[in-house]
Amino acid sequence: MHALLQEMIHYVNGLESGAGRDPEKLLEYETRYDQILERALAEYADVPCSDYYRDGFNLATRLKGYRDSHLLFLHDSRIPATNTLSERLLRNIKRKQNQAVSLRSNKSLEFLCDSMSVLFLMRQEDGNLYEKVSAVF
Template identity: 25%
Template sequence: MLRDLKGISENFGKNWSDVMQDLLIEIHTAVQEAPESADSLSQIEIEEFQRRFDEIIETGIAENPLSTEPVPRKRGKKKNTRPQNLIERCQKYQTEILRFMADFRVPFTNNLAERDIRMVKVQQKISGSFRSVEGVANFCRVRGYISTVKKNEGSVLAAIKGAFRREPFMPTVAYRYS
């Protein structure tokens, strides 16, 4: 999300995207500074951040009105610009975008998920392709296991040894991402 907002700001010169970036970083800072015992921000903080998020969306819509008029002689509606598409996504997925402040188990970024997917693409690039769907499934299962161990700060080597001894690594509880 931050990458998309930065791109809109740099490529289209839209002020609302800078303000949205600042808000998301401010929320993330508030989450990091919350007491360890908390599992979410206070209801007052959540409502205030949501109000500000909505205001920024309204500003973005005012700067980039969403198109609803159909294109002559073509099906569907007129193609939106990248800033319009991002505003529409922010509106549609507001709950998901801001979930990290209401549930501290949800990470601020999806970098870990992107990193997990990247390994599949690297393997595919090196080998050219996977030979079967079963091969892809096995690769993903092993990479997922290793990723889970790393995310739970366990020893990868010990976890792999345990898997061969039929004593697989089992995460106990979710921990707070920072």
């Protein structure tokens, strides 16, 4: 499954912007995805997993249950193939949470995430970040 997902990501990333996706290639990827999941679930049907080693079984059932969501990046060019940007942004919040931020409610977490996203968007534009933030206040 790992090799198949890598192949799908390389296919999508290798497309030129605005280029259409080959429907036959997408069907082939989806068919291989389904075959791998069927094989995994058949193996777990033959030899059930124990209570201590349920990770593989749980992963296979999640991959089957959320199949359309996991493969959405193949069909929609607006969906990134990986979530590395979101992971990088969340890593900053998680590091601050462990160091100095005390989040006492979900509302304070929402405020922090909103302010971090506004700062990130302001940072991507040209100009002085301090002046932009002071203009907001």
